Amino acid sequence: xxxxxxTMVLLDENGIRCDGRKVDETRRIMIRxxxxxxxxxSAYIEFGDNKILVGIFGPRDVHPKHMSNTDTGILRxxxxxEPFSVGERKNPAPSRREIEISKVIKEALEPAVMLEKFPRxxxxxFIEVLQADGGTRCAALTAASVALADAGIPMKDMVAAVAxxxxxxxxxxxxxxxxxxxxxxxxxxxxxxxxxxxxxxxxDGVLTPEEYKKCVDVGVKGCKVVYELQKKALxxxxxxxxxx
Amino acid sequence: MDNKRKYVIPxxxxxxxxxxxxxxxxxxxxxxxxxxxxxxxxxxxxxxxIPLTGKYIPKINDLVIGKVISHTSLSxxxxxxxxxxxxxxxxxxxxxxxxxxxxxxxxxxxTGDLVAARIANFDRTRDPLVTISDRDLxxxxxxxxxxxxxxxxxxxxxxRGSMIQMIEMATNAAVTIxxxxxxxxxxxxxxxxxxxxxxIEMINAKAHVANLTDQVKxxxxxxxxxx
Numbered sequence: 047x048x049x050x051x052x053t054m055v056l057l058d059e060n061g062i063r064c065d066g067r068k069v070d071e072t073r074r075i076m077i078r079x080x081x082x083x084x085x086x087x088s089a090y091i092e093f094g095d096n097k098i099l100v101g102i103f104g105p106r107d108v109h110p111k112h113m114s115n116t117d118t119g120i121l122r123x124x125x126x127x128e129p130f131s132v133g134e135r136k137n138p139a140p141s142r143r144e145i146e147i148s149k150v151i152k153e154a155l156e157p158a159v160m161l162e163k164f165p166r167x168x169x170x171x172f173i174e175v176l177q178a179d180g181g182t183r184c185a186a187l188t189a190a191s192v193a194l195a196d197a198g199i200p201m202k203d204m205v206a207a208v209a210x211x212x213x214x215x216x217x218x219x220x221x222x223x224x225x226x227x228x229x230x231x232x233x234x235x236x237x238x239x240x241x242x243x244x245x246x247x248x249x250d251g252v253l254t255p256e257e258y259k260k261c262v263d264v265g266v267k268g269c270k271v272v273y274e275l276q277k278k279a280l281x282x283x284x285x286x287x288x289x290x
Numbered sequence: 291m292d293n294k295r296k297y298v299i300p301x302x303x304x305x306x307x308x309x310x311x312x313x314x315x316x317x318x319x320x321x322x323x324x325x326x327x328x329x330x331x332x333x334x335x336x337x338x339x340i341p342l343t344g345k346y347i348p349k350i351n352d353l354v355i356g357k358v359i360s361h362t363s364l365s366x367x368x369x370x371x372x373x374x375x376x377x378x379x380x381x382x383x384x385x386x387x388x389x390x391x392x393x394x395x396x397x398x399x400x401t402g403d404l405v406a407a408r409i410a411n412f413d414r415t416r417d418p419l420v421t422i423s424d425r426d427l428x429x430x431x432x433x434x435x436x437x438x439x440x441x442x443x444x445x446x447x448x449x450r451g452s453m454i455q456m457i458e459m460a461t462n463a464a465v466t467i468x469x470x471x472x473x474x475x476x477x478x479x480x481x482x483x484x485x486x487x488x489x490i491e492m493i494n495a496k497a498h499v500a501n502l503t504d505q506v507k508x509x510x511x512x513x514x515x516x517x
Contacts, residue, residue, distance in 0.1 A: 086345070105345060105373040116415065158300075160316075160325060163347075165414045167373045195300045198344025198441070200325040202316060203301035240301040240323055277299055284327050284342055285297045285498060 056228060057214040064224050072208060072220040072268055077189065077279035079196045085172075087197025089279070091189035094222060095179035100189045102197040105167035113168070119161030120168045123152040125186055127175040147183050148173075154187055154207070154236040154246035160200040169199055180223030181209045184234050187246065192276050196283070203238035205245050206273035210235060210265035212253060217260045219268045231257075235265035239273045295331055297498075298324040304337055312338035328441075329498070342498060346372045346440035346470040348409045348418040355430070355468030356420065358403045361395045368405060368420060371440065371470040376407065376420040383422065404430040404474065406466055430466070433476030436487055438494040440471035445497040446490060453493065453503055460510040461486040485510065 056064050063069065073094030082088035085101035108114035125148040129135050140148075151173070161169060171194070173186045184207035191204040211221035212231035221232050231251025237244050244266070253261060298304060302324045304315060311317045314326040315337050324330060326341040348354070348370065356368030356376050368376035381388045383398050399405065406427050412418035422428045438446065446467060447454050454465055463477035463486040473490055477483040489506050496502055 087343070107373065107375075164373055195327055196343060198326060198341060200314065200344075201300040202318070202323065202325060204299075238301070240303060240321070241318060273301075277302075280299045280327055281297065284299075 054224065054228070056225060057216055057218075061216075063213070063218065065222060067220075069216055069218045070264060070267070072271060073222065075272065075275050077192055077275050079192050079279045079283040085193075085197075087193045087195070087199070089189045089193035089196060091185050091192075093181065093185035093188070094220075095177060096175070096182050096185045097177040098182065098186050098189050099174045099176060100186065100193040101172045101174075102169065102190075102193045102199070103172075104169035104197070105161070105164040105199070106170070108166065108168040114166045116165055117162070119164035119166070121152055121156055121159060121161060121171065122168055123148045123155070123171040123173065123190070125151055125173045125175070125183070127178060127182075131175045131178045147186070150246065150248065151183060151187050151190060154205055155190060155194065157243065157245045158191065158201045158203055158205050158238060159194060160202060163200055169194070169197075178223075180226045181221060181234070183207075184209050184236070187236050188272055188276060192279055195280055203240045203243075204273065204276050205236045205238055206269040206276055207234060207236040207246060208265060208268035208272050209233060210261045210268065212251060212257060212261065217257060217264055219264050231261070233261050233265060235262065235269060237266050237269035237273075239270050295329050297328075298330045298339055299327045300325055302330075304330045304339070305332060308335075310336040312336050314339035314341055340444070341441045343439070344441055346370070348372055348374060348376075348412045349469070350409050350412055352409045352469040353427075353467075354407055354409060354420070354470040355435070355466065355472035355474060356405045356407050356470075358399050358401050358405065360401060361399070363390045363395065366395065366399055368407065370407075370418070370420070370468075371437070371472055372418070374412075374417045376409075377417045378405075378407065378420050378422065399429060404435060406430055406468070406474075430474055433464075433466070433474040434483060434487060436473045436475060436490050438471050438473060438490065439497075440469065442494050442497040443467060443469055443471055445502070446473070446493050448503065453506065456503070456507060457486055457489045457510070460507075461489070465490075 076092040078090045087102035089100045187207040209221045213225045213229040233249045236246030303321045306320045324339045328339040328341040330339045354370045356370040359367045366378040370376040407420040410419045410421040461482035466474045
């Protein structure tokens with residue numbers, strides 16, 4: 047996907063990355079709550095060059111009926127990439143990777159949502175990646191939390207997510223597509239700041255125990271930045287004009 | 291302790307200390323955390339959040355407005371704008387001597403009919419049981435249905451019914467408010483009907499604004515002068 051530039055410098059001597067960021071800086075993030083009229087809740091996120099739209103339906107009846115649980119509601123997540131979201135047309139059928147990410151995001155959201163209040167129902171989360179540029183699972187998880195809050199699903203906390211990684215032997219925050227392809231490690235982290243709990247942690251690459259600890263610390267710090275933007279997006283929608 | 295109302299979103303720490311967590315808050319260690327987008331209120335010993343979004347969750351004794359989806363030979367199913375369907379048994383309408391072969395359910399309520407009903411029973415294990423055997427309950431034969439967000443119903447009613455009384459006085463309309471966010475307005479004059487609908491939609495759009503009563507009053511009066 048896109049010819050890789052062999053001469054690209056991932057990290058120069060001044061500590062500036064290939065896209066001009068510092069090592070502990072995230073990409074530009076814009077989150078908007080709401081926007082879809084027919085969904086019960088929705089959110090749109092631009093995370094660098096990632097563009098992701100999330101729609102929530104529910105709590106609603108479970109179909110097929112046998113999936114319902116009499117003790118609690120269930121969460122269903124579909125992560126889907128548009129055919130035009132990447133350089134070369136992507137087959138719109140769900141791929142192995144998309145099925146995995148759907149499951150991972152579902153399990154990262156489950157500790158936050160309090161579905162035990164809605165037995166025998168389902169909450170459906172539809173994630174559409176319009177444009178992908180590395181770190182879509184984190185961006186999607188971030189947007190899904192905002193959309194769930196917008197839908198009024200009770201949540202213990204919102205999940206903020208960002209990836210940390212290792213590039214040119216340095217721990218960096220928010221891995222982009224080039225760094226993901228050419229870097230040494232990529233660690234997506236989902237984190238609930240108010241509860242101080244991690245709900246998603248994956249690692250692709252090799253890290254020493256020290257690097258691992260540093261990576262988690264950097265990622266958690268990044269999540270707190272993202273969390274503030276999530277809160278701002280919701281406050282803008284609901285308390286926008288600041289009148290009390 | 292200050293009773294300051296605060297805008298909160300899920301995960302916000304409202305306060306710490308020995309408070310009783312009420313609606314839409316959880317106690318996590320010492321911290322009291324909001325679970326919804328809404329307005330937090332701290333009382334002497336308890337904390338609650340009034341939500342601004344969310345589906346209607348049935349509560350026993352709530353008045354709701356439902357729409358008949360279907361019926362079997364023994365009961366109707368009502369859409370009550372919730373994640374559960376309302377269950378209206380035939381005995382409730384036909385009385386104790388109801389017989390499944392002698393009585394035809396569609397003779398009383400057809401699919402698509404609007405019904406004012408009360409939640410008779412609801413728990414986690416079953417769909418809400420509704421009843422229409424009470425004064426002011428039963429099929430609604432005239433009026434316009436307006437759908438608002440269920441979380442904004444308390445705002446539409448106002449403190450001790452002040453808001454809705456004001457609208458009814460100003461427009462001569464009769465307004466039936468279901469706790470599930472469905473509202474039926476009926477009025478003898480089309481102007482009054484339009485005005486009442488507009489006022490209700492305004493409250494739906496601006497529920498979080500503080501001096502909403504004055505704004506609605508203003509709108510109703512301006513309209514009066516024009517006509």
